[in-house]
Amino acid sequence: MTTEVTSQATASTIARIEAIPFRIPLRQSIAWKQSVETEAEHVLVRVTDEDGCVGVAEAIPRPTIHGETTASVLAACDLVRPVVVGRQAWERPVIVQQLDAALVANHTAKGAIDCALADLWYRRLGVSCHRSFGGYADSLPISQTLGFGAPAEVAAEARALRDEHGIAAFRIKVGRDVAADADTVRRIRREQPDALLYADANHGYNQLEALRFARIVGELDLAWFEEPVPADQVVARERVASICGVSIYGDESCTTPREVGREVLAGRTHVVCLKLARMGFAGGERVRGFCETVGAPIVMGSQGESSIGVLAGMAFGAAYPSTSQYPAEYGFLLRLTDDLVVDPVRIVNGRIHVDPGVGTGAVIDEDKLSHYRID
Numbered sequence: 001m002t003t004e005v006t007s008q009a010t011a012s013t014i015a016r017i018e019a020i021p022f023r024i025p026l027r028q029s030i031a032w033k034q035s036v037e038t039e040a041e042h043v044l045v046r047v048t049d050e051d052g053c054v055g056v057a058e059a060i061p062r063p064t065i066h067g068e069t070t071a072s073v074l075a076a077c078d079l080v081r082p083v084v085v086g087r088q089a090w091e092r093p094v095i096v097q098q099l100d101a102a103l104v105a106n107h108t109a110k111g112a113i114d115c116a117l118a119d120l121w122y123r124r125l126g127v128s129c130h131r132s133f134g135g136y137a138d139s140l141p142i143s144q145t146l147g148f149g150a151p152a153e154v155a156a157e158a159r160a161l162r163d164e165h166g167i168a169a170f171r172i173k174v175g176r177d178v179a180a181d182a183d184t185v186r187r188i189r190r191e192q193p194d195a196l197l198y199a200d201a202n203h204g205y206n207q208l209e210a211l212r213f214a215r216i217v218g219e220l221d222l223a224w225f226e227e228p229v230p231a232d233q234v235v236a237r238e239r240v241a242s243i244c245g246v247s248i249y250g251d252e253s254c255t256t257p258r259e260v261g262r263e264v265l266a267g268r269t270h271v272v273c274l275k276l277a278r279m280g281f282a283g284g285e286r287v288r289g290f291c292e293t294v295g296a297p298i299v300m301g302s303q304g305e306s307s308i309g310v311l312a313g314m315a316f317g318a319a320y321p322s323t324s325q326y327p328a329e330y331g332f333l334l335r336l337t338d339d340l341v342v343d344p345v346r347i348v349n350g351r352i353h354v355d356p357g358v359g360t361g362a363v364i365d366e367d368k369l370s371h372y373r374i375d
């Protein structure tokens with residue numbers, strides 16, 4: 001009996017891989033450093049086996065951050081099709097290595113393929129990814145990223161998020177004007193003395209500006225300071241990291257396991273942003289193991305996921321003590337007008353609960369997909 005069940009579960013030759021671009025409008029436009037975003041244009045990656053079992057994941061191209069576009073994600077999935085089709089889902093660890101051998105970079109495309117393969121495999125087994133990974137926590141506290149705006153407006157947005165959704169952790173975009181940026185932090189801190197606050201400069205300051213900002217906000221209890229200066233300016237980064245008095249948070253300087261290792265060991269990054277969107281479950285496991293070994297705190301980072309990506313992030317982030325210690329950056333879905341899954345993720349009292357379903361729990365609403373797909 002056991003043998004029969006096992007052979008059924010593993011008989012899952014992958015028949016096809018699809019990359020379907022979709023676009024969901026935002027409730028309001030949001031201002032980032034390089035752009036104003038009015039809609040989320042992401043890619044649904046779907047792998048289907050010969051029995052019709054499906055695994056899904058969300059690829060999130062960010063041309064200005066990772067150099068990937070919707071078109072490049074589609075092209076990447078097309079190019080690596082021979083590595084995936086005809087294989088068994090349980091071969092995922094080897095497939096992931098072969099994806100890297102077949103195509104350098106393109107991390108968001110390859111990360112999504114990895115997550116879709118895992119989703120397919122655990123669905124076939126009839127178990128949840130979260131429990132299979134470790135199942136440590138059943139929910140995570142959530143943070144929200146606040147876009148640029150006048151200090152009073154940004155503080156008002158933070159207050160509304162707390163009042164309406166119970167969110168008490170905020171990533172504040174800075175890196176444009178030291179005085180105004182510090183004023184924004186000061187206002188939010190004044191209104192929310194107990195909130196977890198951190199500042200993301202997106203490489204926007206030079207070293208003197210970064211040090212000045214850190215000095216001004218020194219009494220405001222910033223949890224960490226994200227990408228204060230251009231990551232490649234290693235002298236500036238090292239100086240800021242060593243004397244600014246705030247722990248440095250590595251985001252774009254830590255996009256791969258190799259970069260995480262290099263930056264943490266060099267002392268230029270103290271807290272690591274782990275984004276499944278750019279490294280998949282496999283890369284996430286490598287980063288988690290490294291950070292636990294050397295004692296670098298982990299924050300589950302966001303690339304602006306809809307429910308599909310958040311469900312994968314929750315499955316992984318809530319699975320381990322080290323990845324559930326700090327608020328996960330999954331508040332972006334509040335900005336979306338709609339979603340692609342049958343049962344969209346909700347934030348209740350500042351937390352997201354792990355989906356109890358099989359795989360990551362993401363079940364695509366085919367009507368919604370038809371409506372929002374742009375291919």
Ligand code: MG
Pocket residue numbers: 200202226227251252
């Ligand atoms: Mg960032």
